[in-house]
Amino acid sequence: MPHPPEPRGCRLYLVTPPRIDLATFPDTLARALDAGDVACLQLRLKDAPEDEVLRAIDALRPLAQSRDVAFLLNDDAELAARTGCDGAHLGQEDGDHAAARALLREATLGITCHDSRHLAMRAGEMGADYVAFGAFFPTTTKDARHRPELEILEWWSSIFEIPCVAIGGITAANCAPLVRAGADFLAVVGAVWSHPEGPAAGVRAMNEAIAAAEG
Ligand SMILES: Cc1ncc(COP(=O)(O)OP(=O)(O)O)c(N)n1
Ligand SMILES: Cc1nc(C(=O)O)sc1CCOP(=O)(O)O
Ligand SMILES: [Mg+2]
Secondary structure: OOOOOOOOOOEEEEEOOOOOOOOOHHHHHHHHHOOOOOOEEEEOOOOOOHHHHHHHHHHHHHHHHOOOOEEEEEOOHHHHHHOOOOEEEEOOOOOOHHHHHHHHOOOEEEEEOOOOHHHHHHHHHHOOOEEEEEOOOOOOOOOOOOOOOOHHHHHHHHHOOOOEEEEOOOOOOOOHHHHHHOOOEEEEOHHHHOOOOOHHHHHHHHHHHHHHHHO
16 A cells, blocks of 8 residues: 655745845844744845845855855856855746756756646756745735646655745745645745744744644
């Protein structure tokens, strides 16, 4: 008789706001990371010039890595490899995934798969370290055009060892079904950075909601 899949545990994956002020954001980030369990921080500065991204990497990467939080760069595997990041997150339009895999060597490569089993299996075969599905809920952070069903998390986590990330409009109030469906990570922007009591409270709320959902 087949065994049910082992619970794998779910962790918080933090994505930066699309714009940050380097005069204040490092302190805010440090307080958020010190508030609870964060597996990973993705630097996502959409459409920022490279010198601005470089300054942000220099300021934020040590804050994450010194706390054992993996520091991933969005969109640019070459820059991630060149600047000591722990890896990169690439979308379907973000260049050659196989070339990025080779360039990043042992570093982490995550791939956006929207609501597609086909894209996820292709990413897994190519050597992705995780696949990301979204947007599960409406979000104002990005114009997200795909809306996966929970079943894609159940399907993926019951068949594949490669971790899956859920993203898009996730909050402490709505995350329980994603955790129970098998998401290994919940990636959030607004739930932390726009939490009414501040980002540290946002991290605590997400940690508590994940723990409650895991029972
Ligand atoms: C964890 C995670 N999942 C999905 C995305 C979206 O990536 P992409 O489709 O390339 O869109 P942009 O983030 O580049 O606007 C992500 N960044 N992180
Ligand atoms: C960056 C990103 N990618 C998405 C996708 O569906 O691929 S949704 C999204 C925005 C996530 O921000 P929030 O937690 O504020 O909704
Ligand atoms: Mg991208």
